[in-house]
Amino acid sequence: MRYLSTRGGGAPKRFCDILLEGLAEDGGLYLPEQYPQVDAATLTRWRSLPYAELAFEILSLYIDDIPAEDLRRICAQTYRAEVFGGRSEITPLHQLESGLYLQELSNGPTLAFKDMAMQLLGALFEYELGRRGETLNILGATSGDTGSAAEYAMRARAGIRVFMLSPHGRMSPFQQAQMFSLQDANIHNLAVRGVFDDCQDIVKAVSNDLGYKKSRKIGTVNSINWARLLAQVVYYFAGYFQATKSNQEKVSFTVPSGNFGNVCAGHVARQMGLPIEQLVVATNENDVLDEFFRTGRYAPRSATHTHATSSPSMDISKASNFERFIADLFGREGARVMSAFTAPAFELPHTEFERLRAEFGFESGASRHAYRVSTIRACWQQWGRLIDPHTADGLKVALAARRPGVPMIVLETALPAKFEATLIEASGSAPPRPAALVGIENLPQRVQVLDADEAQVRAVIDRELGV
Numbered sequence: 348m349r350y351l352s353t354r355g356g357g358a359p360k361r362f363c364d365i366l367l368e369g370l371a372e373d374g375g376l377y378l379p380e381q382y383p384q385v386d387a388a389t390l391t392r393w394r395s396l397p398y399a400e401l402a403f404e405i406l407s408l409y410i411d412d413i414p415a416e417d418l419r420r421i422c423a424q425t426y427r428a429e430v431f432g433g434r435s436e437i438t439p440l441h442q443l444e445s446g447l448y449l450q451e452l453s454n455g456p457t458l459a460f461k462d463m464a465m466q467l468l469g470a471l472f473e474y475e476l477g478r479r480g481e482t483l484n485i486l487g488a489t490s491g492d493t494g495s496a497a498e499y500a501m502r503a504r505a506g507i508r509v510f511m512l513s514p515h516g517r518m519s520p521f522q523q524a525q526m527f528s529l530q531d532a533n534i535h536n537l538a539v540r541g542v543f544d545d546c547q548d549i550v551k552a553v554s555n556d557l558g559y560k561k562s563r564k565i566g567t568v569n570s571i572n573w574a575r576l577l578a579q580v581v582y583y584f585a586g587y588f589q590a591t592k593s594n595q596e597k598v599s600f601t602v603p604s605g606n607f608g609n610v611c612a613g614h615v616a617r618q619m620g621l622p623i624e625q626l627v628v629a630t631n632e633n634d635v636l637d638e639f640f641r642t643g644r645y646a647p648r649s650a651t652h653t654h655a656t657s658s659p660s661m662d663i664s665k666a667s668n669f670e671r672f673i674a675d676l677f678g679r680e681g682a683r684v685m686s687a688f689t690a691p692a693f694e695l696p697h698t699e700f701e702r703l704r705a706e707f708g709f710e711s712g713a714s715r716h717a718y719r720v721s722t723i724r725a726c727w728q729q730w731g732r733l734i735d736p737h738t739a740d741g742l743k744v745a746l747a748a749r750r751p752g753v754p755m756i757v758l759e760t761a762l763p764a765k766f767e768a769t770l771i772e773a774s775g776s777a778p779p780r781p782a783a784l785v786g787i788e789n790l791p792q793r794v795q796v797l798d799a800d801e802a803q804v805r806a807v808i809d810r811e812l813g814v
C-alpha cells in the first residue's frame with residue numbers, strides 16, 4: 348500500500364516512512380491510495396477472531412513493509428487483556444437497553460480511548476527505529492488525553508523523547524496530574540498559554556520546517572499520524588461484530604468528536620465496506636463540526652472563540668483530521684483541498700452537501716454543559732452506568748439521532764474518574780478510580796509553562812537535544 352498527501356504533493360510513500368514522517372511535506376495528511384475492500388466472506392471470517400488477530404488482519408491490508416510474523420507479534424503483544432482492564436474482548440460492548448450500546452474503549456493504562464492506538468504506535472515506533480538504528484523526537488499536542496496516552500506508551504521506549512504541548516490550565520486536574528507527575532527523563536511537558544488549537548498549530552508549523560524537522564528527527568503521535576487512525580479502524584469492526592449476528596445487519600456509531608480522528612477512523616471502516624448506517628458526530632459547545640454537517644459551511648474559530656468546557660478534551664475548533672474526510676469528499680483533488688484548508692473558511696456547493704449524509708452517512712449534533720450533566724445523571728439512574736462528560740455528549744446526541752431497528756453504538760472515549768468535578772455535580776459523588784491512581788493529583792509535577800510561541804518551543808527542544 349502506498350500513501351499520498353491530502354494536498355497532492357510529493358511521491359507516494361510506504362507505511363513505515365509515513366509512520367516516522369507524520370505530517371506530509373506539503374503540510375497535508377497522509378491517506379492510503381485507496382481503501383482496501385472487505386467482502387462478506389472476509390467479514391464472516393473476521394467475526395470470530397480475537398481482537399489482536401482482527402487488528403493484524405486489518406493492519407496487514409495497509410502495511411506491506413513489515414513482515415507478517417513481526418506485525419502479528421506486535422499486535423499480540425499490544426492487545427492483551429492485562430493491558431486493557433482484564434477484558435479479553437479489549438473493546439467490549441455494554442448494553443444500556445435494547446439497541447443501545449456503549450463500546451468500552453477506555454480500559455487501557457490512561458483511562459481514555461487514546462490508549463487503543465497509542466499502545467500500538469509505541470510498539471511500531473520502537474520496532475521501526477530499531478530496524479533503522481534511528482531515534483525520534485516526538486512533538487505532540489494534547490487537549491487532555493493524547494498527552495498522557497502517548498507519554499505512558501513511550502516512557503520506557505528506547506530512542507524516543509516526547510515533547511508534549513498542552514493548553515495551560517484547561518485540562519482536568521486528573522489529566523494534568525497524569526502527565527505532569529511523570530518524572531521520566533525522556534518526557535517533557537510544555538504547558539502553553541493558549542488553547543489546544545494553538546498547540547496543534549505549533550506542532551504543524553515546526554513540522555512544516557522541513558530542515559528543522561529532519562535535523563531534529565521530529566515525529567508525531569497525534570492523529571496527524573496515519574498509524575493512529577489505522578489502529579482506531581479496528582474497533583469499529585470489533586463493535587460491529589459484537590452488536591450483530593450477520594453481515595446483513597447495519598449499525599450506527601455516535602462519536603464524541605474534537606480533532607475528528609476517531610470518527611474519521613469510522614469513515615475509513617465504512618469506506619472499506621463495514622455495514623455502518625450512520626456516523627454521528629457529537630460535539631460540545633465548540634460546535635464547528637456540527638455546524639458543518641448541518642449547513643455545509645466550515646468556519647474554524649479563533650482561540651478567543653474556543654470555549655473552555657466540562658468536556659475539555661473536545662475543546663477544539665480546528666479539527667485536524669477533517670482534512671482527510673474532505674479529501675475523500677473532493678475526490679482527492681489535492682489543489683482543492685489545499686485551498687480549502689489554507690482559506691479562513693469554506694462552504695460546500697449544495698450537491699456536495701447532500702453527499703455528506705446520503706453517500707457517507709454523516710450526521711451530527713451538539714451538546715452543552717446542562718445536557719452533559721443531565722445525561723450523566725440519567726444514564727446512572729436509568730441504566731446504573733457512570734459515564735464521563737465526553738461520552739455523555741455522545742449519548743445525548745445519539746439518543747436524538749438513532750433510528751428504529753438499527754443498533755446505535757456510542758463510543759466511550761474516557762472513564763469518569765478523569766473528570767471528578769463534573770461527575771460530582773451530576774451524580775453527587777466522586778467516581779471510582781483504580782487504586783494506583785488514588786491521590787495522583789498530590790504527586791510532584793514537572794512542567795514548563797511557555798507562551799503560544801513556536802520559537803519558545805523550538806528553544807526547549809534544542810536545549811534538550813544539546814543543539
Ligand SMILES: Cc1ncc(COP(=O)(O)O)c(C=O)c1O
Nearest residue numbers: 492604605606607608609660760
Ligand atoms: C475523551 C475524549 N473524547 C473525545 C475526543 C475527541 O476525539 P477526536 O479528537 O478523535 O475527535 C477526545 C480527544 O481526542 C477525548 O480525549
Ligand SMILES: N[C@@H](CCOP(=O)(O)O)C(=O)O
Nearest residue numbers: 489490491492493569570606
Ligand atoms: N482530544 C485530543 C486532542 C488531540 O487529538 P489527536 O487525536 O489528534 O491526538 C487529546 O485528548 O489530546
